[in-house]
Amino acid sequence: MLPERTSEFRLIETFRSAIGSTPHVLTGIGDDTAVVAASDGLILLAADMLLEGVHFDLATATPFQIGRKTLAVNLSDVAAMAGRPKYALVSLALPRQLHEQRDSNFAEQLFEGLHLLADEFETVIVGGDTNSWDGPLVINVAITGEVPAGNAITRSGAQAGDWIFVTGSLGGSIAGRHLDFTPRVSEALILREVCQLNSMIDVSDGLVADLYHILEESHVGAILDGSAIPISEAAAAINDDRSPLEHALGDGEDFELLFTVSPKDGKALVANNPLPIPLSHIGEIAAGDSCRLRAESGKEIALPRLGWSHEVGQC
Amino acid sequence: MLPERTSEFRLIETFRSAIGSTPHVLTGIGDDTAVVAASDGLILLAADMLLEGVHFDLATATPFQIGRKTLAVNLSDVAAMAGRPKYALVSLALPRQLHEQRDSNFAEQLFEGLHLLADEFETVIVGGDTNSWDGPLVINVAITGEVPAGNAITRSGAQAGDWIFVTGSLGGSIAGRHLDFTPRVSEALILREVCQLNSMIDVSDGLVADLYHILEESHVGAILDGSAIPISEAAAAINDDRSPLEHALGDGEDFELLFTVSPKDGKALVANNPLPIPLSHIGEIAAGDSCRLRAESGKEIALPRLGWSHEVGQC
Numbered sequence: 001m002l003p004e005r006t007s008e009f010r011l012i013e014t015f016r017s018a019i020g021s022t023p024h025v026l027t028g029i030g031d032d033t034a035v036v037a038a039s040d041g042l043i044l045l046a047a048d049m050l051l052e053g054v055h056f057d058l059a060t061a062t063p064f065q066i067g068r069k070t071l072a073v074n075l076s077d078v079a080a081m082a083g084r085p086k087y088a089l090v091s092l093a094l095p096r097q098l099h100e101q102r103d104s105n106f107a108e109q110l111f112e113g114l115h116l117l118a119d120e121f122e123t124v125i126v127g128g129d130t131n132s133w134d135g136p137l138v139i140n141v142a143i144t145g146e147v148p149a150g151n152a153i154t155r156s157g158a159q160a161g162d163w164i165f166v167t168g169s170l171g172g173s174i175a176g177r178h179l180d181f182t183p184r185v186s187e188a189l190i191l192r193e194v195c196q197l198n199s200m201i202d203v204s205d206g207l208v209a210d211l212y213h214i215l216e217e218s219h220v221g222a223i224l225d226g227s228a229i230p231i232s233e234a235a236a237a238i239n240d241d242r243s244p245l246e247h248a249l250g251d252g253e254d255f256e257l258l259f260t261v262s263p264k265d266g267k268a269l270v271a272n273n274p275l276p277i278p279l280s281h282i283g284e285i286a287a288g289d290s291c292r293l294r295a296e297s298g299k300e301i302a303l304p305r306l307g308w309s310h311e312v313g314q315c
Numbered sequence: 316m317l318p319e320r321t322s323e324f325r326l327i328e329t330f331r332s333a334i335g336s337t338p339h340v341l342t343g344i345g346d347d348t349a350v351v352a353a354s355d356g357l358i359l360l361a362a363d364m365l366l367e368g369v370h371f372d373l374a375t376a377t378p379f380q381i382g383r384k385t386l387a388v389n390l391s392d393v394a395a396m397a398g399r400p401k402y403a404l405v406s407l408a409l410p411r412q413l414h415e416q417r418d419s420n421f422a423e424q425l426f427e428g429l430h431l432l433a434d435e436f437e438t439v440i441v442g443g444d445t446n447s448w449d450g451p452l453v454i455n456v457a458i459t460g461e462v463p464a465g466n467a468i469t470r471s472g473a474q475a476g477d478w479i480f481v482t483g484s485l486g487g488s489i490a491g492r493h494l495d496f497t498p499r500v501s502e503a504l505i506l507r508e509v510c511q512l513n514s515m516i517d518v519s520d521g522l523v524a525d526l527y528h529i530l531e532e533s534h535v536g537a538i539l540d541g542s543a544i545p546i547s548e549a550a551a552a553i554n555d556d557r558s559p560l561e562h563a564l565g566d567g568e569d570f571e572l573l574f575t576v577s578p579k580d581g582k583a584l585v586a587n588n589p590l591p592i593p594l595s596h597i598g599e600i601a602a603g604d605s606c607r608l609r610a611e612s613g614k615e616i617a618l619p620r621l622g623w624s625h626e627v628g629q630c
Binding site: 030040042045054080127144 | 342353354356367368398405443448457460461471515
């Protein structure tokens with residue numbers, strides 16, 4: 001019992017040392033709950049659990065990357081609401097053998113990945129739960145964010161005629177970017193300032209799959225311009241039976257922002273991109289409920305959620 | 316891919332159907348984050364992760380009990396701060412075989428356990444994350460609570476001379492109560508109204524271990540009255556090499572409230588217990604940093620955090 005307890009205490013100490021603090025955190029780790037000052041406006045709440053063998057592999061991801069990614073996907077959720085992240089709770093189930101190896105700094109590196117990203121986005125890790133066990137690595141982050149009343153951007157506000165935009169470039173994230181992407185928190189806050197965002201989501205399942213979330217929640221359709229989809233270098237470099245465009249449309253974990261604005265705001269964004277990263281006008285929201293792809297030939301191809309036509313690959 | 320996706324979608328639908336809603340929840344499950352109205356005062360934040368084989372066993376705990384317990388331990392944390400629970404996020408890693416068995420309602424029953432307890436304590440499950448995998452069952456709940464400014468009761472406010480109280484009875488929780496205990500949320504709110512709570516914690520690690528958290532955070536010592544410790548029927552019924560008192564002092568997962576108040580408030584609580592459950596005056600806070608047990612003989616025995624004297628068992 002004692003060696004296990006000692007190991008558990010060491011884990012908790014590692015956890016404590018990774019904790020940030022601000023004047024708004026009245027009580028951090030070491031009491032029954034964290035106590036933070038309430039704000040005006042709205043509170044955003046989200047959680048994501050990452051599982052060894054499902055969301056990452058210990059053979060290819062470092063503990064630093066795993067810790068960082070778990071917070072990053074949560075920050076991306078807050079960004080997709082145009083919110084400002086505030087506090088995070090980290091829950092961990094750490095494989096005992098990883099923790100008890102004498103030369104292992106696994107937990108330290110994992111918390112380092114969490115901690116550095118939290119600092120970068122002014123997010124305070126205020127608590128959580130640490131465990132070691134004989135199962136695979138499990139890490140959960142729950143996050144809170146803030147947004148002024150009326151400023152949370154949901155998936156349900158897209159209007160027929162809206163221009164559709166996406167930040168950055170898409171596809172091939174599995175080659176590495178899924179482990180070190182930058183959540184688009186700052187970009188979302190800039191966009192919220194400079195235009196009226198009608199709907200927004202982060203691209204986690206894939207461009208088309210996530211666009212469908214907006215279409216279904218907003219009861220609208222869309223037409224995408226195949227030649228305008230920003231294809232990442234990673235997607236272009238993939239050599240398999242899918243074209244780079246198919247990768248850009250279908251691959252998950254890009255964590256870019258997909259949003260819609262009025263044509264007026266859209267024109268302003270095209271004329272003057274306010275972001276430090278690329279911004280692409282990739283299509284328009286349309287009446288109806290279908291999603292279509294306009295090929296360079298001008299031909300329109302149905303773009304269902306899954307099982308695209310062979311023609312998409314030839315665009 | 317498709318069967319797995321279908322199964323995953325079914326899991327998400329099960330999750331959605333378990334979700335509550337109130338006018339304060341502006342956006343629940345189905346967007347990037349939940350959006351809730353902010354309040355005045357302070358926000359409490361806590362998370363607990365329960366692991367198959369560590370915190371519960373599928374051979375002895377039902378999915379209903381597991382879901383219920385994961386929320387209950389979080390509610391107990393909020394109670395220990397004298398807060399009012401508000402919102403919960405549930406993250407789940409469900410063993411694929413449990414979910415895919417045709418006759419299995421495992422996930423439904425687990426969410427039912429969460430849902431009923433959430434309703435009972437006016438807590439809204441606003442979101443989370445569901446996954447199925449080939450690993451053991453993992454469930455994490457992150458919770459928020461509210462407390463008026465200045466009313467959060469920490470572990471650090473105990474004063475020499477304070478009377479020490481505990482609700483309910485202690486020990487032997489492993490026999491079953493750890494799976495169906497009632498978190499002392501209402502009791503904590505009553506206590507907050509009728510007296511000045513100087514420090515409070517919930518008994519999760521064991522009476523002595525949790526009292527030590529208060530003593531260390533408050534830089535004080537304590538003397539416990541052996542004859543006043545409320546021993547549960549379950550502890551009295553255990554037939555092993557430890558006495559019922561030892562079980563009451565050492566067993567974890569009672570989830571009762573352990574708190575300290577001034578002698579004046581203590582006398583009032585003894586004269587007129589405001590709670591619907593037993594309340595026991597079990598000792599006093601003292602100067603110094605030691606914890607001692609006063610036996611019925613009047614003799615005082617040192618009560619270290621771990622490794623008690625043989626004499627404790629003979630009290």
